[in-house]
Amino acid sequence: xSTSSNNSAPLGxxxxxxxxxxxxxxxxxxxxxxxxxxxxxxxLIALTLVAGWPLMRTFFLSFTDAxxxxxxxxxxxxxxxxxxxxxxxxxxxxxxxxxxxSVWNTVYxxxxxxxxxxxxxxxxxxxxxxxxxxxxxxxxxxxIPWAIPTIVSAQMWAWMLNDQFGIxxxxxxxxxxxxxxxxxxxxxxxxxxxxIMVDVWKxxxxxxxxxxxxxxxxxxxxxxAAEVDGIHPVRVFFKVTLPLITPALMVAVIFRLLDALRxxxxxxxxxxxxxxxMSMSVYARQQLVEFQDVGYGSAASxxxxxxxxxxxxxxxxxGRNKIQLGGD
Amino acid sequence: xxxxxxxxxxxxxxxxxxxxxxxVYAVFPFYYAVITSLKxxxxxxxxxxxxxxxxxxxxxxxxxxxxxxxxxxxxxVVAFSVVFIALLLGITASYALGRVRFRGRSTVxxxxxxxxxxxQVAVLSxxxxxxxxxxxxxxxxxxxxxxxxxxxPFTVWVLTTFMKELPMELEEAAIMDGATPWITITKxxxxxxxxxxxxxxxxxxxxxxxxxxFALTFTLTDAQRTVPVAIALLSGGSAYELPWGPxxxxxxxxxVPLVILVxxxxxxxxxxxxxxxxKG
Numbered sequence: 001x002s003t004s005s006n007n008s009a010p011l012g013x014x015x016x017x018x019x020x021x022x023x024x025x026x027x028x029x030x031x032x033x034x035x036x037x038x039x040x041x042x043x044l045i046a047l048t049l050v051a052g053w054p055l056m057r058t059f060f061l062s063f064t065d066a067x068x069x070x071x072x073x074x075x076x077x078x079x080x081x082x083x084x085x086x087x088x089x090x091x092x093x094x095x096x097x098x099x100x101x102s103v104w105n106t107v108y109x110x111x112x113x114x115x116x117x118x119x120x121x122x123x124x125x126x127x128x129x130x131x132x133x134x135x136x137x138x139x140x141x142x143x144i145p146w147a148i149p150t151i152v153s154a155q156m157w158a159w160m161l162n163d164q165f166g167i168x169x170x171x172x173x174x175x176x177x178x179x180x181x182x183x184x185x186x187x188x189x190x191x192x193x194x195x196i197m198v199d200v201w202k203x204x205x206x207x208x209x210x211x212x213x214x215x216x217x218x219x220x221x222x223x224x225a226a227e228v229d230g231i232h233p234v235r236v237f238f239k240v241t242l243p244l245i246t247p248a249l250m251v252a253v254i255f256r257l258l259d260a261l262r263x264x265x266x267x268x269x270x271x272x273x274x275x276x277x278m279s280m281s282v283y284a285r286q287q288l289v290e291f292q293d294v295g296y297g298s299a300a301s302x303x304x305x306x307x308x309x310x311x312x313x314x315x316x317x318x319g320r321n322k323i324q325l326g327g328d
Numbered sequence: 329x330x331x332x333x334x335x336x337x338x339x340x341x342x343x344x345x346x347x348x349x350x351x352v353y354a355v356f357p358f359y360y361a362v363i364t365s366l367k368x369x370x371x372x373x374x375x376x377x378x379x380x381x382x383x384x385x386x387x388x389x390x391x392x393x394x395x396x397x398x399x400x401x402x403x404x405v406v407a408f409s410v411v412f413i414a415l416l417l418g419i420t421a422s423y424a425l426g427r428v429r430f431r432g433r434s435t436v437x438x439x440x441x442x443x444x445x446x447x448q449v450a451v452l453s454x455x456x457x458x459x460x461x462x463x464x465x466x467x468x469x470x471x472x473x474x475x476x477x478x479x480x481p482f483t484v485w486v487l488t489t490f491m492k493e494l495p496m497e498l499e500e501a502a503i504m505d506g507a508t509p510w511i512t513i514t515k516x517x518x519x520x521x522x523x524x525x526x527x528x529x530x531x532x533x534x535x536x537x538x539x540x541x542f543a544l545t546f547t548l549t550d551a552q553r554t555v556p557v558a559i560a561l562l563s564g565g566s567a568y569e570l571p572w573g574p575x576x577x578x579x580x581x582x583x584v585p586l587v588i589l590v591x592x593x594x595x596x597x598x599x600x601x602x603x604x605x606x607k608g
Contacts, residue, residue, distance in 0.1 A: 050474055055446070055450060057453065066453075144587055149538035155579055288452060305450035
């Protein structure tokens with residue numbers, strides 16, 4: 001933050017000199033703009049190749065009956081993948097209860113896990129913000145869950161949550177909270193909680209670090225004032241700290257929310273294709289790859305894309321006063 | 329007076345208890361994976377916090393499988409290539425976006441932000457087509473190409489914020505000396521950008537090392553897989569119980585490099601994550 005104020009001085013200095021060499025400046029400028037586009041070109045080409053074009057193709061394929069084995073032989077079938085009425089009955093994704101189940105699962109998963117991550121993330125950040133011996137070690141170990149591949153953390157938790165030999169059932173039974181082992185990853189009631197547990201464990205560090213960065217930029221003087229006035233720390237948190245870190249929290253929430261809405265790995269490994277935890281991404285991939293139905297799967301992907309885009313726009317619109325996106 | 333002291337001590341104890349709780353919560357699953365991987369298979373189903381017997385059988389078993397060694401090799405190649413490409417394209421693009429004012433700049437930034445946000449599944453079928461058309465299906469090169477979708481936007485974004493903060497005089501001096509933009513990048517900015525590049529490179533490496541969906545979809549045979557896919561698909565001869573010992577051993581093998589990276593470079597990683605998010 002201090003760097004930006006450093007920047008303004010040379011900027012001001014430059015504009016003061018500019019008129020004297022305007023003629024040359026424009027020539028240099030034109031050359032620079034040309035170079036800028038030249039330098040951007042490789043990145044733009046790469047992004048078009050892996051993002052722009054494939055996205056367009058996915059939209060297009062969602063209106064066809066393409067299959068994975070022969071993508072070329074696709075016929076245009078309009079909205080049939082989405083919704084079609086045959087002999088008075090509705091077919092297509094929008095009439096598929098499994099799709100709606102996966103939408104609900106994804107939304108439920110996203111809302112619950114992001115809320116838990118924010119609450120615990122803030123708590124962890126507040127603790128890491130205090131000064132104590134060994135803070136570096138604690139901070140490094142808090143980062144570990146974030147660095148572990150999702151697949152690995154899913155496997156580690158699958159082992160800990162194993163119904164017969166898992167340590168979690170063992171502990172819960174020893175303490176006496178449960179009498180019989182719980183089939184965490186197989187039962188329809190608990191498997192979503194198992195997924196949420198793993199995701200929360202893995203992403204608290206991310207939220208905590210973002211919040212911590214915001215906490216460390218807070219002005220010290222209002223805390224000193226609060227302390228002098230003898231205001232209770234909890235009140236100080238809700239009246240001073242929380243409003244000040246809200247922008248950082250909003251950014252953390254949108255990053256996490258976008259991540260959660262496209263969740264795939266953890267669910268695929270922990271509970272494979274079970275419908276009680278299936279997310280939209282798992283549904284789309286299952287149609288695409290396992291059932292080889294590229295048209296139908298692309299339609300699901302398109303809907304997922306639209307839902308996420310809508311969620312983003314809505315979030316940015318609602319939070320427009322609190323966050324400033326964009327580098328400038 | 330006494331009561332206040334007591335309250336102070338209680339507060340300190342509570343504080344350290346919380347820290348201990350956080351540490352255990354963060355580290356325990358990894359610790360448990362390590363001890364499980366060291367247990368002989370006869371002890372595997374005995375729940376204990378410290379193994380009574382231990383050996384390296386599980387490690388010997390996974391390293392005797394050529395497909396696992398091959399997967400590690402693939403992962404290393406893919407992750408390093410992805411980092412190299414992302415940095416190469418990222419540094420030139422970030423020079424353009426961070427140092428030059430031109431029309432369409434904010435549009436490009438917005439596009440980059442948009443790409444970094446959209447779900448991988450949304451491009452899955454289209455990308456599958458592209459990869460097949462380029463004849464890269466079931467080939468690590470296909471993964472290297474497809475991973476630019478999530479490493480490149482992030483790299484460009486973070487490098488641009490770093491690039492913007494470099495002082496203007498440097499570049500002016502170079503322009504006065506008649507340096508072309510390319511010379512300015514390589515001779516003036518590159519030496520100053522190393523810390524930022526190390527940070528974004530690390531994050532790109534971790535992202536590429538951990539990626540699963542593309543790796544699962546765009547590869548078919550054991551010889552072309554990356555480690556996350558190999559671990560997810562590890563299953564023993566028995567259909568009833570998974571080979572937890574080898575799975576944990578493989579998990580530890582792929583995680584240890586990351587844990588070491590995190591411990592050594594935690595400051596860099598934190599600054600990269602927050603630069604990407606807070607400033608973004």
